[in-house]
Amino acid sequence: MVADTDILIVGAGLAGAATAYHLVRRTRARILVVEQETVPGAHSSGRNAAIVRERVDDPVLQTLMTEGAGHLRNGRLAEFERRGLMLLGLGDEDVRSHFPRARGVGLWCPNDGTVDVARLLHTYLAGVRIRFDTKVTGWTTQDRDLHVNTSRGGIMCRLLVNAAGPWAGGLGDLPLTPMNRHLFATTPIDWVSPHWPCVWDIAGGLYFRPEAGGLLLCCCDELPAEPGDYREDPAMVERLAEKVASLQPDLGEFSISSTWVGQRVFGSDWRFVIGFDPRNERVFHVAGLGGHGVTASYAVGRLAAELIISxxxxGPAPFMPSRLL
Ligand SMILES: Cc1cc2nc3c(=O)[nH]c(=O)nc-3n(C[C@H](O)[C@H](O)[C@H](O)COP(=O)(O)OP(=O)(O)OC[C@H]3O[C@@H](n4cnc5c(N)ncnc54)[C@H](O)[C@@H]3O)c2cc1C
Known part of the structure; x- marks a missing residue:
């Protein structure tokens, strides 16, 4: 029997889309993305803060963050706003010179900013074959191929790429945990300039940036949850108010106009999972992108495509799924 496709990518979020983007440019293999929703980016990739933050603590992740941020900054993949990012607690520059009413000293990262994530996904997926409204439910090995069961019938492929975001742990039998995080948008605030930077208090667990005439704020909550369970926790508004009052009191009072919850997905060491499954060479994982999947997506897709093609x-060992099993 001839397989329906060579490489079947499960998930049209940033992980699956960036992997498809690099694969179509590097191989003539047939590629098909299947997505359970009717649009791309309906889950973590459409529920984030869109901040491109290069600097992280982990030197292993740092290489992919630097590579990913570099490609987003040139603006060719999607519109990038070089608004700058202040990491409070890491340096000694005064925040106020960049974001009046913000308090503290930190490391000024002038080349960081925000990116249009919807556009980024669109760029990654341009020219890629996608089947929406198609949910992968499992697979069996048949000779050299996989028979993949979906809500719309079977698909034969040579390799399945698990880029299922919050569902990647269950789908790929990996110990990955989705963690809920709330984002809050305020009503317009007259003293906020739309071009001010992002401010991120690493130790205090609070970040904010201009959004739609007001602010977008996050109190950096991490609540384990089932995949796709976006129930809001009313206690998080209180926690946000407490953090603003203690860490950034000069932001004053504001009204929340909308709240949403997204899921960041982690393995036990908080590093990405990019590599072949040691239990089945026909399965490859691109998952566990945690809170960095926007910034690192280009580099993650590049690495995944190179490993798949070769x-x-x-290796590389720090990203291999085997380390978690
Ligand atoms: C609140 C919040 C703020 C964030 N802020 C930032 C930020 O500012 N900067 C940054 O760099 N990162 C940020 N992130 C992280 C970033 O959003 C994620 O790392 C990234 O979106 C993960 O992409 P993904 O493709 O792995 O997952 P997803 O976007 O969830 O994509 C997985 C896709 O797989 C599909 N799928 C799942 N199971 C199946 C199945 N069985 N069959 C078919 N399809 C399936 C899903 O429908 C989904 O579309 C944030 C995350 C959150 C939650």
Whole structure:
């Protein structure tokens, strides 16, 4: 029997889309993305803060963050606003010179900013074959191929790429945990300029940036949850108010106009999972992008595509799924 496709990517979020983007440019293999929803980016990739933040604590992740941020900054993939980012607690520059009414000293990262994530997904997926409204429910091995069961019938493929975001742990039998995080948008605030930077208090767990004439704020909550369970926790508004009052009192009072919840997905060491499954060489994982999947997406997709094309099952070790099993 001839397979329906060579590489089947499960998930049209940033992980699956960026992997498809690099694969179509590097191989003539047939690629098909299947997505359970009717649009791309309906889950984590459409529920984030869109901040491109290069600097992280982990030197292993840092290489992919630097590469990813570099490609987003040139603006060719999607509109990038170089608004700057202040990381409070890491340096000694005064925030107020960049964001009046914000308090503290930190590291000024002038080249960071925000990116149009919907446009980024669109760029990654341009020219890629996608089947929406198609949910993968499992697979069986048949000779050299996989028979993949979906809500719309079977698909034969040579390799399945698990880029299922919050569902990646269950789908790929990996120990990955989705963690809910709330984002809050305020009503317009007359003293906020739309071009001011992002401010991120690393130790205090609070970040904010201009959004739609007001502010977008996050109190950096991390609540384990089932995939796709976006129930709001009313206690988070209180927690946000407390953090603003203690860490950034000069922001004053504001009204919340909308709240939404997204899921960041982590393995036990908080590093990405990019590599072949040690239990089945026909399965490859691109998952556990945590809170960095926007910034790192280009680099994550590049690495995944290179490993898939070379068939390299050994490395790089810090990202391999085997470390979690
Ligand atoms: C509140 C919040 C704020 C964030 N802020 C930032 C930020 O400012 N900067 C940054 O760099 N990162 C940020 N992130 C992280 C970033 O959003 C994620 O790392 C990234 O979106 C993960 O992409 P993904 O493709 O792995 O997951 P997803 O976007 O969830 O994509 C997975 C896709 O797989 C599909 N799928 C799942 N199971 C199946 C199945 N069985 N069959 C078919 N399809 C399936 C889903 O429908 C979904 O579309 C934030 C995350 C959150 C939650």
């Amino acid at each position: 068939g390299d099952t050994e």
